[in-house]
Amino acid sequence: RKEVEQDPGPFNVPEGATVAFNCTYSNSASQSFFWYRQDCRKEPKLLMSVYSSGNEDGRFTAQLNRASQYISLLIRDSKLSDSATYLCVVNPNRYSSASKIIFGSGTRLSIRP
Amino acid sequence: NAGVTQTPKFQVLKTGQSMTLQCAQDMNHNSMYWYRQDPGMGLRLIYYSASEGTTDKGEVPNGYNVSRLNKREFSLRLESAAPSQTSVYFCASSEDSYSDSTDTQYFGPGTRLTVL
Numbered sequence: 001r002k003e004v005e006q007d008p009g010p011f012n013v014p015e016g017a018t019v020a021f022n023c024t025y026s027n028s029a030s031q032s033f034f035w036y037r038q039d040c041r042k043e044p045k046l047l048m049s050v051y052s053s054g055n056e057d058g059r060f061t062a063q064l065n066r067a068s069q070y071i072s073l074l075i076r077d078s079k080l081s082d083s084a085t086y087l088c089v090v091n092p093n094r095y096s097s098a099s100k101i102i103f104g105s106g107t108r109l110s111i112r113p
Numbered sequence: 114n115a116g117v118t119q120t121p122k123f124q125v126l127k128t129g130q131s132m133t134l135q136c137a138q139d140m141n142h143n144s145m146y147w148y149r150q151d152p153g154m155g156l157r158l159i160y161y162s163a164s165e166g167t168t169d170k171g172e173v174p175n176g177y178n179v180s181r182l183n184k185r186e187f188s189l190r191l192e193s194a195a196p197s198q199t200s201v202y203f204c205a206s207s208e209d210s211y212s213d214s215t216d217t218q219y220f221g222p223g224t225r226l227t228v229l
Contacts, residue, residue, distance in 0.1 A: 008153070032216060043203055043220035044156070087155070091216055101218070103148075105155035 003027060004090050006104040014112055017078050021107045023088030024070045033071045034089040035062055038106065044087055083111045115139055119204050119221035126194045126228045134189040134224050136204030144207045145187035146218065147179060149200040162187055194228045201225050
């Protein structure tokens with residue numbers, strides 16, 4: 001089993017739709033979690049951190065389910081500009097050097113007009 | 114404040130040639146990383162440096178060497194390039210000072226390397 005797994009997609013949804021991705025992780029001791037966004041031929045950029053209580057940033061909501069070992073990203077009222085690849089990132093131990101940060105392979109999202 | 118910069122942006126090498134990818138950050142971050150990204154494989158860590166003067170192997174270090182020249186700069190060297198090293202290479206940095214939200218990684222724009 002991969003340490004971090006994501007559905008590669010592509011998810012092809014109409015503008016205005018709500019879309020959700022999940023990401024599962026295998027290390028139950030993992031401590032910090034992130035969603036990064038990567039546009040085509042660009043570098044990954046932090047979208048949001050994922051906190052235990054869940055967090056929201058505008059149209060984006062991230063949640064953590066430790067019991068089932070997954071994190072989720074929900075995008076409401078999707079825009080054309082949301083088209084990108086979304087990378088799930090898991091850090092098993094934020095209080096050590098970050099050598100074991102694991103990136104998922106990414107979920108590709110395409111928003112159509 | 115340029116963030117993380119990488120040079121070159123593109124490079125074509127012949128098998129057996131050597132080259133060094135340069136990376137610099139101006140955010141006073143402690144940790145720096147080199148990743149490669151291949152289709153369907155996600156980002157894989159090649160080497161990282163938790164602080165100036167230290168380097169450690171990541172998941173895929175074979176065929177590469179690194180130097181943490183100072184706190185700002187972290188270079189990646191391919192001594193004898195092979196076609197399997199054709200990839201997009203990203204450098205990243207993070208603060209890692211044991212306080213909240215400091216393990217966010219900031220990436221450079223990448224180097225697209227082709228080895229013929």
